[in-house]
Amino acid sequence: MTAAANICIIIAAKNAADTIARAIRSALAEPEAAEIVVIDDGSTDGTAAAARACDDGTGRLNVVRFDENRGPAAARNHAISISQSPLLGVLDADDFFLPGRLRQLLAHGDWDFIADNIAFIDAAQAASAHGRVDRFAPSPRLIDLVGFVEGNISRRGVRRGEIGFLKPLMRRAFLDQHGLRYDESLRLGEDYNLYTHALARGARYKIIHSCGYAAVVRGNSLSGSHRTDDLKRLYEADRAILAETPLNREAEAALWRHERHIRDRYELRHFLDLKNEQGFGSALGYALTHPAALPAIIGGIFADKTERFRRPRSPAPFALGGKGDVRYLFEAFASDGPK
Structure with a gap:
């Protein structure tokens, strides 16, 4: 961590055991990230365990598990309520920085x-x-x-x-x-x-x-x-x-x-x-x-x-080509x- 570490990265996750580690590690690699708050939103797989396994010993990772699914909005609001950083960012559980x-x-x-x-x-x-x-x-x-x-x-x-x-x-x-x-x-x-x-x-x-x-x-x-x-x-x-x-x-x-x-x-x-x-x-x-x-x-x-x-003029951004x-x-x- 550096003196400029002032951002909380929020990751709301449901059944993301296969991808959560990549997301968390990409956030932990950013020195400006003071907190990474992961909310396991009622997963039925090993999402929470996979998230906790990413702890790098810096004390920045906080993993919270909801027993029942409450939706991404509720998960993010809870993360905001338990975090302290003046800046907030969202990272989806299957994406990465x-x-x-x-x-x-x-x-x-x-x-x-x-x-x-x-x-x-x-x-x-x-x-x-x-x-x-x-x-x-x-x-x-x-x-x-x-x-x-x-x-x-x-x-x-x-x-x-x-x-x-x-x-x-x-x-x-x-x-x-x-x-x-x-x-x-x-x-x-x-x-x-x-x-x-x-x-x-x-x-x-x-x-x-x-x-x-x-x-x-x-x-x-x-x-x-x-x-x-x-x-x-x-x-x-x-x-x-x-x-x-x-x-x-x-x-x-x-x-x-x-x-x-x-x-x-x-x-x-x-x-x-x-x-x-x-x-x-x-x-x-x-x-x-x-x-x-x-x-x-x-x-x-x-x-x-x-x-x-009809031939589409241009595909959607998520519709990849070759x-x-x-x-x-x-x-x-x-x-x-x-x-």
């Missing part, structure tokens, strides 16, 4: 939140990731509420630019000043919701294009699956922000677009759930008695049926070549 990530972020000032680029890496290639990730010029910029919300709206056939994937460092003082924590009713979009609340309260959210976070792409990732009801809670969370927070017209319009985007996904999923569970007649009855949902249902079904006839491919959340010119 590239060396020097925290130093790279702390080189920039004037922020309440700061995030860097993400490299999406195939699980089979994770061990050699560091040597294949490009070096990008930082090109720091501030993102406002409208830009952030718009960046979380997916468009079919277009590379997903969902900046809700970002894993920023956060100033505890800002969260405390505005009474902000993760919404524990959400199991989808809890990060997006927290950052949206913060931006609505004037947070300075800085983004740099330097890449220090490696997101491992796996077919069975928990973050890649969600229930239909999770979508409903997320668009209702947008509505809550709109009802409770004074916003300018442009910000309101962006939030309503995101609310509609998520609500359309919900309506299609709900229709298909009814069809699968209760039959087509029940699903059709729902559609006919909810005419506002019809465009989302019809448009979604048509798009799904014709997907194979063997060993690396994709980035932010497209940028690789200024210095491979690291």
Whole structure:
């Protein structure tokens, strides 16, 4: 540890015994990390034991186990409550930091939140990731509420630019000043919701294009699956922000677009759930008695049926191409070549 060690890294984990060690060791390797708090969120495997086995004797690792699964928001909130560091960062249990990530972020000032680029890496290639990730010029910029919300709206056939994937460092003082924590009713979009609340309260959210976070792409990732009801809670969370927070017209319009985007996904999923569970007649009855949902249902079904006839203009960032491919959340010119 150094005098500049002032960051708590939070890892919420469920059934991550196979990947948790890599995540923890990458955080422990960062001298700026004063605490690594791991919350085993009701795992049924050896996640907690695998985490404790990573203890390097510096006293920085704290592993807490929930007997029952409470969700990532509750796990992260608990980690915040038992930690002391003025800066907070989140690391997913199947991801890892590239060396020097925290130093790279702390080189920039004037922020309440700061995030860097993400490299999406195939699980089979994770061990050699560091040597294949490009070096990008930082090109720091501030993102406002409208830009952030718009960046979380997916468009079919277009590379997903969902900046809700970002894993920023956060100033505890800002969260405390505005009474902000993760919404524990959400199991989808809890990060997006927290950052949206913060931006609505004037947070300075800085983004740099330097890449220090490696997101491992796996077919069975928990973050890649969600229930239909999770979508409903997320668009209702947008509505809550709109009802409770004074916003300018442009910000309101962006939030309503995101609310509609998520609500359309919900309506299609709900229709298909009814069809699968209760039959087509029940699903059709729902559609006919909810005419506002019809465009989302019809448009979604048509798009799904014709997907194979369309060539996507650009794949999603997590849909890797050839063997060993690396994709980035932010497209940028690789200024210095491979690291």
